[in-house]
Amino acid sequence: MLSSSILHLAWLSIAAFLAGGMNAIAGGGSLLSFPALLQVGVLPVQANATNTVALLPGQFTSAAAYRQELRRYRSMLPALLTAAFAGGLIGARLLLATRQQTFLRMVPWLLLTATLLFALGPPLQQRLFQGVHHAHATGLRPLARILLPFGIFTISLYVGFFGAGAGLLIMGVLSFAGIDSVHEINALKTIITSTSNTIAAATFIFYGAVLWRYGAAMMIAASLGGYLSARAARKHKPRGIRAVVVIMGCIVTIYFFYKLY
Secondary structure (H helix, E strand, C coil), X not given: CCCHHHHHHHHHHHHHHHXXXXXXXXXXXXXXXXXXXXXXXXXXXXXXXXXXXXXXXXXXXXXXXXXXXXXXXXXXXXXXXXXXXXXXXXXXXXXXXXCHHHHHHHHHHHHHHHHHHHHCHHHHHHHHCCCCXXXXXXXXXXXXXXXXXXXXXXXXXXXXXXXXXXHHHHHHHHHHHXXXXXXXXXXXXXXXXXXXXXXXXXXXHHCCCCCHHHHHHHHHHHHHHHHHHHHHHHHCCCCCHHHHHHHHHHHHHHHHHHHHC
C-alpha cells in the first residue's frame, strides 16, 4: 500500500501539471495548486510560498516570448521593474510576517477575489481595450510615466502576498495609463508579474518557507504542463477552459468559507 506522502506527492504533481497547463492557456492555475497544498496539510503561509516557487518557471518562457513588444518601453522598464521588485519583496515579507491562522482566515477572501477577477476578465478587458489599436503610439503622457510605477508597486504588493488574479489588475493600470496595444500590455504584464514573483520566490526560499519535498516535483510538473498545453493550444484552440477554472474557483472558495466560517 502506498504511503500517504507518496500519494500526496502524486496528487500535488497532478495539480501542478494542470495548473501549469491552465496558466499557459487561460491563467488561474493557482486556484487549483494552492488549495491542493492546503488539502494535503501544508500550513497556509508555506503553501503559498511553495505554490509561488512551483509555478514560477513557466512565467520565464512567456516573458522571453514578448521581447519584441517591450522595445518601445525600454526607457520605462527600469522604473516599472524596480517598482515590481520592491512590491514583490515587501508583499512576500508581509506574508512571512503574517500568522498562520490569520492568513488561513484570509484564504477564502483571497480566493474569492482571484475567482471574481478571473471570471470578470473578458468583459473587463473588452471595456479596457475599447479603441485600443496596434499603430505606433506617440508615447505616454509625462504624468502617466510618473504615476505608473506607483500603481505597479501597489499591485506588486498583492503579487508578493498572494498574487492570483493580479494580471488583470496590472493590465487595467497599463491601459488606464495610455498604453495602446494589447500585445504590449500583455508583454509588460508578463515581465512585471515575472519580476514580482521572482523576488517573492527568492524571499520565500531565503527564509526557508518552501517545502522542497513538494515544491521541486511541482515545479517540474507545472513546467511540463505549461509547455505541452502551450503547444496544444497553438494547434487547437481549447474551448471552455475559462469556464472550468471559474467553476473550480467557486467550488474551492465555497469550501473554504464553509470550513473556516
